[in-house]
Amino acid sequence: MHNDMTPSHRLKELGIQLPTAWAPDSRSGPLPRLLGANVEVYAEFVRVVGRRATISGHLPVDDDGAVCGPFGRVGVDVTVEQARSSARRAMLGILASLARELGTIDRVSAWVRLFGLVNGGPDFRDYPTVINGASRLVYDVFGGEAGKHSRIAIGVGGLPFDAPVEIEAEVELNE
Amino acid sequence: MHNDMTPSHRLKELGIQLPTAWAPDSRSGPLPRLLGANVEVYAEFVRVVGRRATISGHLPVDDDGAVCGPFGRVGVDVTVEQARSSARRAMLGILASLARELGTIDRVSAWVRLFGLVNGGPDFRDYPTVINGASRLVYDVFGGEAGKHSRIAIGVGGLPFDAPVEIEAEVELNE
Amino acid sequence: MHNDMTPSHRLKELGIQLPTAWAPDSRSGPLPRLLGANVEVYAEFVRVVGRRATISGHLPVDDDGAVCGPFGRVGVDVTVEQARSSARRAMLGILASLARELGTIDRVSAWVRLFGLVNGGPDFRDYPTVINGASRLVYDVFGGEAGKHSRIAIGVGGLPFDAPVEIEAEVELNE
Numbered sequence A, B, C: 001m002h003n004d005m006t007p008s009h010r011l012k013e014l015g016i017q018l019p020t021a022w023a024p025d026s027r028s029g030p031l032p033r034l035l036g037a038n039v040e041v042y043a044e045f046v047r048v049v050g051r052r053a054t055i056s057g058h059l060p061v062d063d064d065g066a067v068c069g070p071f072g073r074v075g076v077d078v079t080v081e082q083a084r085s086s087a088r089r090a091m092l093g094i095l096a097s098l099a100r101e102l103g104t105i106d107r108v109s110a111w112v113r114l115f116g117l118v119n120g121g122p123d124f125r126d127y128p129t130v131i132n133g134a135s136r137l138v139y140d141v142f143g144g145e146a147g148k149h150s151r152i153a154i155g156v157g158g159l160p161f162d163a164p165v166e167i168e169a170e171v172e173l174n175e
Helices: A009-011 A031-034 A080-102 A127-146 B007-013 B030-035 B080-102 B126-148 C007-013 C030-035 C080-102 C125-146
Strands: A047-048 A051-057 A107-120 A150-155 A165-173 B044-047 B052-058 B109-117 B152-155 B165-173 C046-051 C052-058 C108-118 C150-155 C165-171
Touching: A009 A127, A009 A150, A009 C052, A047 B109, A051 A080, A051 B109, A080 A127, A080 A165, A107 A127, A107 B152, A107 C046, A107 C080, A127 A150, A150 C108, A165 B152, B007 B080, B007 B126, B030 B080, B030 B109, B044 C108, B052 B080, B052 B109, B052 C108, B080 B109, B080 B165, B109 B126, B109 C150, B126 B165, B126 C030, B126 C080, B126 C125, B165 C150, C007 C125, C046 C080, C052 C080, C052 C108, C052 C125, C080 C125, C080 C165, C108 C125, C125 C150, C125 C165
Parallel strands: A051 B152, A107 A150, A150 C052, B052 C150, B109 B152, C108 C150
Antiparallel strands: A047 A051, A051 A165, A107 A165, B044 B052, B052 B165, B109 B165, C046 C052, C052 C165, C108 C165
16 A cells, blocks of 8 residues: 555555445435435534534445444444444445545545444443444555544444444545 | 524524523522532533634523423433424523624534434434434524534433433634 | 643642653553553544644543543442542543643643543433543643633443543644
8 A cells, every 4th residue: 555545546445435425315315214204304414614524423334325234232232343344334434425525535634533432232341442443444545644533432322223333523624 | 584694683583582691600500509509610611712612512491591301311201302392492502602602693604513412211212303403493593504514413321410412512603 | 820830830830740641552551451462552642633632532540641440330339529530530641642742731722622421320410520520620730711611521331441431622732
């Protein structure tokens, strides 16, 4: 991997295809399909204000951009390795939303912060290992400098669709 | 609703009166009254640094700015519709705090991020519908462009005063 | 305490010695020792982007910078006063990480936001009193103007190592 590669080149080099990104207000996307026709979606997936982009909480998605399993609590229904893979799939969804909003992920000049939420069983505490699935992908695609980020990984009592993990993020954009 | 209306005009148009906003260090406000005379309050309700304003977690408040019910867990003691209305009341409290700190909510040029916390019962997962009560008010008052925001809505094991919902936010200010 | 004192002077005046700060990728620091040799650490403790520094979640640490007790849930295994002291120790760890990353804490021009997580027992709701241990230290060291911050304090179902409290933060830096 060359340091002068762009993030979109690195994606290709790594053989990663981004999932389908759908608009938050889409009436035909996977979320309305799951939630029913009357779903109201008010939040943006990516909010750009100046050179900052804040990214809404993303659940793990399959290649079609639909929320995907395994579902359940980590340490009970879902293994740590599965949850780590789900965290990677949530980050793939974030990259897809960024590409949709910005045209290309190459407009991201620096990662700032990840907020990782783990739907952990009563005795599960190894939240960092789960969220490493997302952090690792960021470093692989954006490199050791632009990919740097602060992070907080916590356990929550539940997540929408009983997903094992959810990721929120913030990045800085090129001028 | 005209696009060239200011947010404070829209509030008026919608017939919305903001609740009383009180200073965080007030010794006579509703929080000290609830918590006892020895309460120490260190955090600001609104912290302005440059053009950014970060807003502390706000609970639902009544017209006097006092934390208000219904209290309890969503899906157990409080219905989804009630919790959605509580989320709206938490956002009214945020708007009041912004007006107090900035002089007028018209200094807000863009919403950035909402963080919604839901005191949900063990099987409750529909956090987005609850927090929509806050997001919807933002769009109604600030319009479809300035009101845009990213969002994360999660379930927590408990909230102060057993409130059903709490909202934290960030906005950008005019120069 | 004089208003024209620098934060590092105030630390000295208060007789506070910062704990040892270790690099996140250190193979010999206390986290790898606790987690085992194969630990992967991807996140930065402090991420600087422009004039913003976002700070990863920090647990309470002893003078050697190792995660320290008391461990357990507040209101069950750990008293409110102990947890408040733990919140202060988490903030000491944050100040040590800032000093390590920036050379000196005097580069912090303004505090922006604290996010406090409390590992509370089923009936514990007084998260603000616990997190006051961290907020108070910020005000004592940075003063009543630069130390101002917005805050959200929540209860979570668990924290790494069963720590009673974890703190995430954001600050602004001098140009």
